[in-house]
Amino acid sequence: MNEALLRSLTPSVLGILVRRGADFTAAEDAVQDALLEAVRVWPADPPRDAKGWLVTVAWRRFLDSTRSDAARRRREDRADEEPAPGSAPAVDDTLQLYFLCAHPSLTPSSAVALTLRAVGGLTTRQIARAYLVPEATMAQRISRAKRTVSGVRFDRPGDVATVLRVLYLVFNEGYSGDVDLAAEAIRLTRQLAAAIDHPEVKGLLALMLLHHARRAARTSPDGTLVPLAEQDRGRWDTEAIAEGVAILQAALARDRLGEFQAQAAVAALHADAPTPEETDWVQIVEWYDELVRLTGSPVVRLNRAVAVGEADGPRAGLAALAALDASLPRHAAVAAHLHERDGDLATAARLYAEAAHKAPTLAERDHLTLQAARLHSRRPR
Template identity: 70%
Template sequence: MRPPPSPSDMADAERLRDLIPGAIGVLVRRGADFASAEDAVSEALLEALQAWPEGEPRDPWAWLVTVAWRKFLDGVRAESSRRARELRVHAEPSPAEVGDFDDSLELYVRCAHPALSPASAVALTLRAVGGLTTRQIAEAYAVPESTMAQRISRAKRVVAEHRLTEPGDLRVVLKVLYLVFNEGHSGEVDLVAEAIRLTRRLAAAVDDPEVHGLLALMLLHHARRAARTDDVGRLVPLVDQDRTCWDTAMITEGVEVLQAALAHDQLGSYQAQAAIAALHADAPTAAETDWPQIVEWYDELLRFDDGPIVRLNRAVAVGEADGPRAGLAALADLDPATPRYLAATAHLQGKSGDHARAAELYTAAARAATNAAERDHLIRQATRLRHPAS
């Protein structure tokens, strides 16, 4: 028996995954329910992995839609007693379906339906839009595969119960993609790279400045990834990062994507965040960071997100631009229970010269930290202030 083909046997494995959202969208538009459409496309993909190494079809998109539709119909015929309506049969995709991104966009929107919890929306997006297996998603989130399978099944049932009768909210889609990005990576699935791949695909087909703003933000953050930890896995703050480890090509792309988005003169939250990230990436050294301009961009961001996290980050920027006392004054109106409040206050107290108070606050922040790497970093900061010679 021939061994299963490896990804290298495919002409372009990633391009094959890019066909998934549109194919599912076509089946849903023809009358398939969401779960059955996703299952049929998955079966067609397995058949593609078996057949395509012998010779890729002239039109992979048409092949995938045709085979998936036939597999769906086979399932319907096998359970004809459950059939609720007459289904329209297509031997080949119509010209309107071929290359039409509307089906893919609808699938993005379905997976980001407001009736879903954020965790379920992320899982369903990775499964249906990203084409990842349930096992891969479970490993990325460090949960049992059975748990993830149940989560995805429940999400599919919710989506099936809520038909889209009007255009979905693209902003919800972007929020879900950003949630995927912020999950980081684990196991064989790099969720950061997957989020960038999906957002890049969306940006290639949707002329919306905020979609491009989110892509720019992801690229600019991801470009600094290699410098965020040292050789033993400890966190390295931005001021101490080795900037020669930053991915300059990715930074360049991120800045170009951002500039194109800003040219629309339709500023949004993701564009403002990307502008802040670009200013950090543009500074040759930490000392050369343009903090006054960063404060200005935080002021713009507050127009769209007047939340405590944005205000906390702005206060830190004010402390760098106008001095630690100004930063502490900007923190005064925030709830001390705000995440990172203690760490930010400790940072500004340390810059003001009150090392004893800063060390106390870093220790308190370490006790409140839920992440081991962050806790280690905060403890090291407290130790550095208490024992500067060491």
């Protein structure tokens, strides 16, 4: 059974049903039923045209579920349009599905879940395991999302920026359960890049590839975090880096800079450095200046302070940090790093301990706790 093929066909099959008049919620349920039937039937009897087979079965399931007195005549009139097995319309509605699943009326978590289900073709169980929540909880989240978008017309262009943010949220979840969400986000972004010619889509794909290339080096065998400066660069995926850089260069050549392109440029400069000491921090600061101009984000300013500390010295970094709100996530960790580089080990140790207390994940907490303990052991008695 080719699970990858099934998942790649899911959005186009769903789009065909919706275009033919099916309500989104009912259509999505019918497509899921068809996918389950494919898993049961295809190993022994694979179809000549997988997409046509799925459309046929999904449409029949949809009709079966909607035959009632008044609706029956309307729905069965459409049954004459049912394609013969082995054929399907050439129109691809995948792009519209991306926009629909990232509808502004949805919360970010609901948009992510619906995208993974309707566009990614994942089951509710797979999504629940990936997000470490009960399957019933995820089923309710997806059901609410489907109800929300059921009345949305399927004929208007959507907001590309919203779609990209949803995909970026998926990527940042990384890996848990039996679904690698980082790899899934890359697959979906590739699919989006093939459907729409937009430099920020390319920028996001490049950013994902460049970050994902360092994945194998980010943790030690016991699961502890390895900071970028300490990673074994021989474990970085050079093919992914080369692809990401090539995609980024093509996007930047369009001269329509956006935040994902700028973020990818920072990642590319890190990837290009053979050693931490050879990192071009001056150019990274320049890209962060562009990001500040594009977004005004306090988190971007925080990352810029780190880069300034590397390019111009820790005191310059601390001066940049002083202008920021101390309640920002990671503020204490950045301050600890800069104070350590400036030689103030006592302040750095205290801030590492404070940052550990606020860390959002166990791995980050353990890493920051170890940094605090390391500095405590170096302080004179």
